[in-house]
Amino acid sequence: MNQWEELQQAAFTKRVSRRDFMRRATALGISTALATGVLSRAGYAQEPKKGGTFKIGLGHGATTDSLDPATYPDQMTGTVGWGATGNSLTEMDAAGNIVGDLAESFEPSDDAKQWVFKLRNGVTFHNGKAVTANDVVQSYLHHMGKDSKSAAKSILESVEEIKADGDNVVFKLKGGNADFPFYASDYHLKIMPAKDGGGADWESGIGTGPYAIEKFDPGVGAKLKRNDNFYGKAYFDEVEVKVIADVAARTNALTSGEIHFMDRCDLKTVNLLKKNPDINVTEVTGYGHYIFVMNVTQAPFDNPHVRNALKNAIDREEIAKKVFHGYATAGNDNPIAPSVQYAINPEPIHTYNPDKVKELLKKAGMEGLTVDLSVSDAAFSGVVDAGTLFKESAAKAGININVIREASDSYWDAVWLKKPFVASYWNGRPTCDWMFTTAYAADASWNDTFWKNPRFSELLVAARSETDSAKRGTMYAEMQQLLHDDGGLINIVFNNYVSAHSKAVAHGDFLSNWDVDGMKIASRWWMA
Amino acid sequence: MHPLARTILQRLGLGLMTLFIVSIVIFSMVSWLPGDFAKAILGQAATEETVAAFQKEIGLDKPPVQRYVEWVGNVVQGEFGSSFASRVGYKRTVAELIAPRLANTLFLASLTAAIAVPLALALGILAALYRNSLFDRIVNSVTLTTISMPEFFMAYLLMLFLSVKLSWLPGLASVDAETELLERITRCALPTLTLTLVIVAHMMRMTRAAIINLLACPYIEMARLKGMSKSRVILRHALPNAWAPIVNVVAFNLAYLVVGVVVVEAVFTYPGIGQLMVDAVTARDIPVVQACALIFAATYIMLNLTADIISIATNPRLLHPR
Numbered sequence: 001m002n003q004w005e006e007l008q009q010a011a012f013t014k015r016v017s018r019r020d021f022m023r024r025a026t027a028l029g030i031s032t033a034l035a036t037g038v039l040s041r042a043g044y045a046q047e048p049k050k051g052g053t054f055k056i057g058l059g060h061g062a063t064t065d066s067l068d069p070a071t072y073p074d075q076m077t078g079t080v081g082w083g084a085t086g087n088s089l090t091e092m093d094a095a096g097n098i099v100g101d102l103a104e105s106f107e108p109s110d111d112a113k114q115w116v117f118k119l120r121n122g123v124t125f126h127n128g129k130a131v132t133a134n135d136v137v138q139s140y141l142h143h144m145g146k147d148s149k150s151a152a153k154s155i156l157e158s159v160e161e162i163k164a165d166g167d168n169v170v171f172k173l174k175g176g177n178a179d180f181p182f183y184a185s186d187y188h189l190k191i192m193p194a195k196d197g198g199g200a201d202w203e204s205g206i207g208t209g210p211y212a213i214e215k216f217d218p219g220v221g222a223k224l225k226r227n228d229n230f231y232g233k234a235y236f237d238e239v240e241v242k243v244i245a246d247v248a249a250r251t252n253a254l255t256s257g258e259i260h261f262m263d264r265c266d267l268k269t270v271n272l273l274k275k276n277p278d279i280n281v282t283e284v285t286g287y288g289h290y291i292f293v294m295n296v297t298q299a300p301f302d303n304p305h306v307r308n309a310l311k312n313a314i315d316r317e318e319i320a321k322k323v324f325h326g327y328a329t330a331g332n333d334n335p336i337a338p339s340v341q342y343a344i345n346p347e348p349i350h351t352y353n354p355d356k357v358k359e360l361l362k363k364a365g366m367e368g369l370t371v372d373l374s375v376s377d378a379a380f381s382g383v384v385d386a387g388t389l390f391k392e393s394a395a396k397a398g399i400n401i402n403v404i405r406e407a408s409d410s411y412w413d414a415v416w417l418k419k420p421f422v423a424s425y426w427n428g429r430p431t432c433d434w435m436f437t438t439a440y441a442a443d444a445s446w447n448d449t450f451w452k453n454p455r456f457s458e459l460l461v462a463a464r465s466e467t468d469s470a471k472r473g474t475m476y477a478e479m480q481q482l483l484h485d486d487g488g489l490i491n492i493v494f495n496n497y498v499s500a501h502s503k504a505v506a507h508g509d510f511l512s513n514w515d516v517d518g519m520k521i522a523s524r525w526w527m528a
Numbered sequence: 529m530h531p532l533a534r535t536i537l538q539r540l541g542l543g544l545m546t547l548f549i550v551s552i553v554i555f556s557m558v559s560w561l562p563g564d565f566a567k568a569i570l571g572q573a574a575t576e577e578t579v580a581a582f583q584k585e586i587g588l589d590k591p592p593v594q595r596y597v598e599w600v601g602n603v604v605q606g607e608f609g610s611s612f613a614s615r616v617g618y619k620r621t622v623a624e625l626i627a628p629r630l631a632n633t634l635f636l637a638s639l640t641a642a643i644a645v646p647l648a649l650a651l652g653i654l655a656a657l658y659r660n661s662l663f664d665r666i667v668n669s670v671t672l673t674t675i676s677m678p679e680f681f682m683a684y685l686l687m688l689f690l691s692v693k694l695s696w697l698p699g700l701a702s703v704d705a706e707t708e709l710l711e712r713i714t715r716c717a718l719p720t721l722t723l724t725l726v727i728v729a730h731m732m733r734m735t736r737a738a739i740i741n742l743l744a745c746p747y748i749e750m751a752r753l754k755g756m757s758k759s760r761v762i763l764r765h766a767l768p769n770a771w772a773p774i775v776n777v778v779a780f781n782l783a784y785l786v787v788g789v790v791v792v793e794a795v796f797t798y799p800g801i802g803q804l805m806v807d808a809v810t811a812r813d814i815p816v817v818q819a820c821a822l823i824f825a826a827t828y829i830m831l832n833l834t835a836d837i838i839s840i841a842t843n844p845r846l847l848h849p850r
Contacts, residue, residue, distance in 0.1 A: 063625060063804055064613035064811040147581045203618050217704065219807055220799045242702055244797045248684060249700070256692050258700045
């Protein structure tokens with residue numbers, strides 16, 4: 001074996017650093033182009049470089065979209081209006097930690113009842129105006145108040161007062177919340193310039209982000225230009241975002257080179273896409289999960305044995321494999337994704353176990369149980385197949401499930417929270433507290449299982465203001481166990497974000513808090 | 529009054545009546561759609577308070593009859609109102625939403641019509657002229673094949689071969705107001721081709737059938753006996769009498785090009801009015817849905833009116849009915 005082959009071998013087994021490889025390759029007289037080619041095939045991250053136009057094709061976006069962050073419905077507006085052009089006070093890093101973004105640092109005091117965010121120095125908006133604490137206050141007030149329609153309204157309900165104090169912004173909370181900095185990373189909470197008479201200016205689309213909006217055409221796309229004054233990374237000269245709702249059209253646009261990146265691949269054909277030598281398919285496990293929810297206040301789901309029987313009557317592995325083609329991880333009736341801090345995998349792990357189902361039904365005195373399950377594509381695509389597989393596996397264990405297909409467009413109005421056993425989904429939340437407060441707290445407006453457990457409620461409040469990490473961990477473990485054993489949630493799978501991109505662009509580690517590289521793809525990617 | 533002018537006026541009056549009835553139908557259908565805009569746009573995140581606040585802002589709290597009267601009153605004055613996506617300080621009128629999309633749709637429709645209509649007529653006449661020849665059979669079977677395939681399938685096939693495999697034509701027909709004419713035509717090439725293949729068969733076969741039908745008439749036989757050439761018989765004697773059915777089919781297909789191409793628009797990501805309407809229905813953006821539906825209805829009525837008038841004008845028996 002000659003030295004060059006040896007060196008390549010070392011690269012493919014990652015026994016050599018990128019830098020050493022390049023140095024030794026040059027010494028061997030290998031051309032730079034050839035050497036970098038080997039490195040990229042061996043999966044080394046490339047050195048980012050500036051320049052180029054990045055074209056993104058996304059499966060969301062509608063003509064009703066606007067640049068008002070209070071109403072950002074999905075990844076299109078999130079990517080354009082926040083990820084590429086705006087910033088929140090904090091952001092998540094690839095490891096799931098919360099770090100400062102527009103805030104340089106943040107400190108709790110008074111049992112986490114007060115949070116002080118210190119703003120980064122010398123940051124300007126796209127129009128050249130300096131960012132002040134007042135801009136932050138007005139941006140937050142935009143989502144609060146009685147008439148607010150903001151999607152972020154509920155997470156700011158705990159805020160009693162926001163004050164500007166020099167370069168600091170002070171949040172006074174109604175109760176202690178150690179996770180408040182996580183809330184501040186939400187994509188609705190973009191910092192906008194304050195208007196003279198009060199209020200925040202969202203109409204202009206001006207932000208602090210790596211790119212400035214040149215053109216925003218709702219339901220069609222957007223053109224963005226690099227903001228050279230940005231304090232962080234931004235590699236592309238220009239970014240174009242196109243709304244391509246049809247997944248086949250999106251795939252064709254990628255293979256014919258009209259776009260560099262597409263989200264939401266068609267799982268049925270993604271294996272064919274993988275064979276294309278110019279394209280990489282990537283998969284990120286986020287917090288999102290697909291679920292069946294039982295209303296625990298209604299018969300027969302008020303009986304914990306029945307709930308447990310159903311939890312053991314579903315073959316999640318089979319659904320993950322057949323419906324999601326392997327691009328999903330089987331759930332274990334815990335809504336907290338494995339990558340979230342304090343997540344546990346509660347025992348006993350719920351798997352398909354017909355004997356146990358029969359035993360539980362006998363205990364409940366409900367042999368020959370029949371239940372109706374309402375499903376709709378509004379919950380997640382593949383839901384009908386998942387329901388049918390559930391029906392089949394449950395039938396073998398002695399439960400008869402009627403899968404009822406409901407209309408998609410009124411699903412969230414007329415079925416979810418109304419019928420006792422329905423399919424649904426959660427995008428997930430980056431912390432235990434956030435997820436539990438949103439969907440499992442006794443009085444949460446989206447408590448879709450109607451589960452009210454006194455011990456769980458007590459722990460939820462206690463853990464929120466607990467600043468000792470070890471104690472918090474124990475509390476959250478107990479809560480996850482309670483929910484797993486007694487709750488009305490059947491977590492089918494954690495769904496993976498499957499996207500594809502041309503090899504003309506390169507990327508580092510993925511953010512897992514949202515799809516499209518945490519919606520920050522425009523600043524995190526570069527031309528290969 | 530000239531009989532033609534009278535007919536046109538009569539038809540116009542009837543058309544307006546139809547449009548008025550259609551407006552009632554549209555309004556009630558839209559009101560009966562399950563779900564509402566506030567909940568649709570706020571999604572899972574909607575709480576009762578936010579929904580109520582939103583409904584008040586967009587006027588959905590008023591009774592339906594009042595909303596209908598206000599809507600029709602405004603439309604008569606050419607005012608379609610604002611989209612529900614408007615906010616305080618961010619007004620988006622229905623007209624400004626629809627205008628560029630309608631322009632795109634009309635561009636694609638005209639481009640397709642400019643190719644498809646002459647092509648179909650020429651093929652139809654030639655097929656009638658060389659009836660039962662090899663040419664006739666080939667034209668028939670090819671056009672029948674293309675019309676038998678669903679339009680999205682045809683679109684994907686063309687995209688696969690001409691765009692993905694051969695890279696001759698762009699697969700994304702994304703155009704905007706600043707796109708140059710030449711690039712616009714290139715970008716629209718695949719959608720135009722798809723639509724042409726879909727509509728040619730219908731018009732071509734009707735032309736052929738109408739002409740062949742006439743060829744059996746005694747006056748055509750007379751013309752032939754006089755020793756006229758085949759083409760002259762068809763062009764001068766048969767065709768004028770065949771216009772009525774042909775024009776009707778052409779009008780029908782032109783209307784389809786404006787109101788029915790949403791599938792093709794979706795496949796090629798063409799920002800036309802069909803996609804706008806689908807978007808608006810999904811989001812329950814009622815003013816936009818109603819305006820689109822009204823435009824579609826008006827297009828149908830106008831084109832049918834034109835077809836009727838042309839067939840009446842070319843046929844003295846219809847022009848002077850007893």
